[in-house]
Amino acid sequence: MSRPDPDSATDRLARVRSIASAYRPTPGALLPLLHAVQNELGFIPDDCVPIIAGELDLSRAEVHGVISFYHHFRRTPPGRHVVQVCRAESCQAMGGEALEAHAKARLGVDYHSTTPDCAVTLEAVYCLGNCACSPAIRVDDEIVGRVDAARFDEVIAELRSGEASA
Amino acid sequence: MSIRLYIPIDSTALSLGAERVARAIAEEAARRGIDLGIVRNGSRGMFWLEPLIEVETVAGRVGYGPVTPADVAGLFDAGFLSGADHPLALGRVEAIPYLASQERLTFARVGVTDPLSLDDYRAHGGFAGLARAIGMSCAEVVQEVTDSGLRGRGGAAFPTGIKWNTVLAAAADRKYVVCNADEGDSGTFSDRMLMEGDPYCLIEGMAIAGLAVGATQGYIYLRSEYPHAFETLRAAIARARTAGCLGQDVMGSGRVFELEVRMGAGAYICGEETSMLESLEGKRGTVRAKPPLPAIAGLFGKPTVINNVMSLASVPTILARGAAFYRDYGMGRSRGTLPFQLAGNLRRTGLVEKAFGVTLRELLYDYGGGSASGRPIRAVQVGGPLGAYVPESQFDVPLDYEAYVAIGAMVGHGGLVAFDDRADMARMARYAMEFCAVESCGKCTPCRIGSTRGVEVIDRIVAGEQRGRNVALLNSLCDTMLNGSLCALGGMTPYPVQSALKHFPEDFGLVPDEDNKGA
Numbered sequence: 001m002s003r004p005d006p007d008s009a010t011d012r013l014a015r016v017r018s019i020a021s022a023y024r025p026t027p028g029a030l031l032p033l034l035h036a037v038q039n040e041l042g043f044i045p046d047d048c049v050p051i052i053a054g055e056l057d058l059s060r061a062e063v064h065g066v067i068s069f070y071h072h073f074r075r076t077p078p079g080r081h082v083v084q085v086c087r088a089e090s091c092q093a094m095g096g097e098a099l100e101a102h103a104k105a106r107l108g109v110d111y112h113s114t115t116p117d118c119a120v121t122l123e124a125v126y127c128l129g130n131c132a133c134s135p136a137i138r139v140d141d142e143i144v145g146r147v148d149a150a151r152f153d154e155v156i157a158e159l160r161s162g163e164a165s166a
Numbered sequence: 167m168s169i170r171l172y173i174p175i176d177s178t179a180l181s182l183g184a185e186r187v188a189r190a191i192a193e194e195a196a197r198r199g200i201d202l203g204i205v206r207n208g209s210r211g212m213f214w215l216e217p218l219i220e221v222e223t224v225a226g227r228v229g230y231g232p233v234t235p236a237d238v239a240g241l242f243d244a245g246f247l248s249g250a251d252h253p254l255a256l257g258r259v260e261a262i263p264y265l266a267s268q269e270r271l272t273f274a275r276v277g278v279t280d281p282l283s284l285d286d287y288r289a290h291g292g293f294a295g296l297a298r299a300i301g302m303s304c305a306e307v308v309q310e311v312t313d314s315g316l317r318g319r320g321g322a323a324f325p326t327g328i329k330w331n332t333v334l335a336a337a338a339d340r341k342y343v344v345c346n347a348d349e350g351d352s353g354t355f356s357d358r359m360l361m362e363g364d365p366y367c368l369i370e371g372m373a374i375a376g377l378a379v380g381a382t383q384g385y386i387y388l389r390s391e392y393p394h395a396f397e398t399l400r401a402a403i404a405r406a407r408t409a410g411c412l413g414q415d416v417m418g419s420g421r422v423f424e425l426e427v428r429m430g431a432g433a434y435i436c437g438e439e440t441s442m443l444e445s446l447e448g449k450r451g452t453v454r455a456k457p458p459l460p461a462i463a464g465l466f467g468k469p470t471v472i473n474n475v476m477s478l479a480s481v482p483t484i485l486a487r488g489a490a491f492y493r494d495y496g497m498g499r500s501r502g503t504l505p506f507q508l509a510g511n512l513r514r515t516g517l518v519e520k521a522f523g524v525t526l527r528e529l530l531y532d533y534g535g536g537s538a539s540g541r542p543i544r545a546v547q548v549g550g551p552l553g554a555y556v557p558e559s560q561f562d563v564p565l566d567y568e569a570y571v572a573i574g575a576m577v578g579h580g581g582l583v584a585f586d587d588r589a590d591m592a593r594m595a596r597y598a599m600e601f602c603a604v605e606s607c608g609k610c611t612p613c614r615i616g617s618t619r620g621v622e623v624i625d626r627i628v629a630g631e632q633r634g635r636n637v638a639l640l641n642s643l644c645d646t647m648l649n650g651s652l653c654a655l656g657g658m659t660p661y662p663v664q665s666a667l668k669h670f671p672e673d674f675g676l677v678p679d680e681d682n683k684g685a
């Protein structure tokens with residue numbers, strides 16, 4: 001994924017301002033706006049909140065409240081890839097708990113954490129709609145079905161080798 | 167003329183490698199100088215056969231599957247492009263018993279057509295319902311839907327015609343149609359499959375709803391876990407608009423209906439209709455007290471039709487073929503068909519659209535082929551995370567809204583998750599409470615706090631601490647959640663918990679009929 005440098009605050013604030021003003025006329029703009037910001041920057045930095053609040057005539061508390069309510073929005077940068085493991089019933093029926101344990105052990109991190117090399121952020125998810133091929137994981141925007149420990153390792157290896165060759 | 171080949175682009179088919187197979191086939195064809203017309207269709211919903219490749223031959227569409235990239239050269243060598251035999255050959259896809267014995271009304275086109283081709287859609291009966299609706303009065307369209315007996319497929323099974331009538335009767339300068347495409351229930355994927363495999367069907371259903379009630383703007387509220395469906399819907403809406411099926415003059419009727427797809431952000435509670443409205447308005451997804459009903463004061467305070475994807479996608483068939491045609495399927499007050507979703511520990515998982523009245527046993531064994539592990543099926547959760555766990559002794563109860571309520575279960579969105587005999591039902595009950603705690607919108611105490619207490623009480627029961635007392639406590643906690651919650655998240659979490667306790671007491675360390683009288 002190519003993104004503008006999220007470390008450059010000026011760059012980022014300018015981007016957010018232009019996104020926010022573009023969404024201003026949209027009824028109920030806040031969610032699509034936050035999606036656009038997160039798609040662009042990878043997360044929603046705290047210093048963007050006043051800009052968003054200003055553009056939409058909301059209080060900062062309201063904007064913060066919305067960001068923190070939804071599981072999808074993040075206030076800190078993720079790793080280069082986000083891997084979500086499904087914890088819901090169908091996946092549990094097919095060995096999902098063992099997969100969760102394996103994923104954590106293999107990556108050496110718990111949920112909502114990123115590997116030290118910043119390659120992968122691990123998240124839990126409650127159903128990917130891929131329940132017919134449980135257990136399932138999501139890697140960025142791709143879904144992978146019938147994942148066991150070996151398949152999980154393969155997927156992670158592909159991610160890392162994809163980065164190495166890129 | 168090039169040979170037509172179908173390779174699914176459905177998320178589940180992709181999750182099993184359909185993209186790699188498509189690439190391998192295109193490359194192999196290029197290498198051999200063969201001209202192929204590859205259509206990326208939806209899935210037929212037979213997932214043990216995915217990726218399922220279909221070739222158009224003089225004998226009809228013949229299938230091969232499950233195909234891996236390693237099989238591709240061999241398929242070419244065997245002559246699969248003319249339907250030749252091969253170890254992966256499945257014969258005519260429509261003759262496969264799993265599919266042939268279904269009653270596909272809503273899913274008639276899914277897996278058959280190119281999801282984004284308007285010509286394909288029209289050639290397979292698309293827009294006939296909308297065309298008929300345009301020639302009718304609003305009241306007549308609503309009456310047709312009422313007469314069909316269609317009830318909401320999103321969970322509560324409320325009659326769709328009555329809901330539409332309320333919105334039609336409400337006087338307002340602006341009305342909305344909102345499609346609930348949150349599909350947060352685990353074990354369910356029919357909404358996703360339809361949106362990815364036949365998006366115009368949903369679009370047509372929403373346009374009919376708009377015309378019927380006088381709404382000029384529609385929104386599809388889609389969960390963020392469905393990125394592929396989002397792209398498909400966006401593309402389909404743009405094409406439908408260009409073709410004049412949406413927009414300022416819907417199919418030359420002089421009527422307006424605009425449509426937009428909005429993405430949620432990972433909150434189960436946003437499937438509850440009033441939370442969804444809050445979310446669409448750009449707020450936290452907390453539940454609104456009812457009344458007022460959304461039909462009277464919904465999105466931005468205006469009268470709003472809210473329906474599930476399956477409810478809306480059933481409407482084109484009802485309008486095209488008449489209320490009676492649809493109503494003739496089903497039993498009792500459960501009319502028409504429901505796409506059942508077979509998930510969990512089953513050999514042949516997938517989508518089975520059947521009239522109401524089919525039993526769990528037929529779905530699990532005749533279609534599902536029994537458990538994937540080969541062990542006995544012990545429990546099936548029907549209707550998502552708020553649905554009851556149904557034991558083997560009840561597998562013959564017909565799937566009908568009323569018959570299910572009578573056994574303390576619910577049909578819901580038609581998701582079935584099968585567990586084999588290794589399932590620990592006390593653990594599943596604990597998980598139900600934990601899920602409620604994670605996903606609670608926080609408005610009511612029984613749901614927000616009660617669910618956390620519920621986890622602790624179950625832990626104590628399992629650990630053998632004062633079992634009798636703690637079971638009584640759990641039951642009274644469930645009562646409080648059931649009666650003291652504003653919405654079904656807190657109000658129905660007791661269903662999976664108490665059904666697990668009632669039917670599988672031994673998993674809680676209890677002796678049947680002793681510690682647990684009348685749970």
Ligand SMILES: Cc1cc2nc3c(=O)[nH]c(=O)nc-3n(C[C@H](O)[C@H](O)[C@H](O)COP(=O)(O)O)c2cc1C
Binds near residue numbers: 317320324346436
């Ligand atoms: C916690 C909760 C979650 C729900 N999730 C969904 C959902 O994901 N999709 C859906 O269509 N309905 C869901 N519902 C039901 C909706 O509130 C609403 O009844 C339904 O969308 C109405 O459409 P229908 O009449 O066509 O079923 C949920 C309800 C509750 C209480």
Ligand code: SF4
Binds near residue numbers: 607614
């Ligand atoms: S029952 Fe739970 S989710 Fe529903 S309104 Fe109350 S707190 Fe919110």
Ligand code: FES
Binds near residue numbers: 091135
């Ligand atoms: S339960 Fe895991 S994908 Fe649905």
